[in-house]
Amino acid sequence: CTRTDVPVCFCEVDGNPSPELEWHLSGRPVTNSSNTFxxxxxxxxxxxxxxxxxxxxxTHTSALECVSKNTHGTARKQLELPLSHLQFT
Structure with a gap:
């Protein structure tokens, strides 16, 4: 993840057959919205x-995860969010 005005994180996956990729924030799937792109x-x-x-x-409990899936299974990678974007509650 990069430290800019807003956090931007990247995930690369490779698999055969080609995997599908999902993002999860604090265990919940994330989709395009006004808050996420x-x-x-x-x-x-x-x-x-x-x-x-x-x-x-x-928040400090926000966990971002990249999840890739294909017919052979699922792989997960947890990413670190830049601390400057976290609000401690």
Whole structure:
């Protein structure tokens, strides 16, 4: 994740068959909305890159996870959010 005015995180996955990718924030699936922007770019027939931009306040308990799935299973990667964007409650 990068430290800008808003946090932007990236995830790259590769698998055969090509996986689908989801973002989860604090265990819940995230979709495009006024608070989040998700983009995907196909890198190859088996590779995918996704980015998520979070236009929302986060807490120290906010956990961001990249989840990739295909017919062979599921892989998860937890990402660290830049501390400057967290609100401690």
């Amino acid at each position: 998700i983009s995907e770019e196909r890198l190859s027939s088996t590779g995918l890159r996704s980015s998520i931009t979070l236009h929302q306040s986060l």
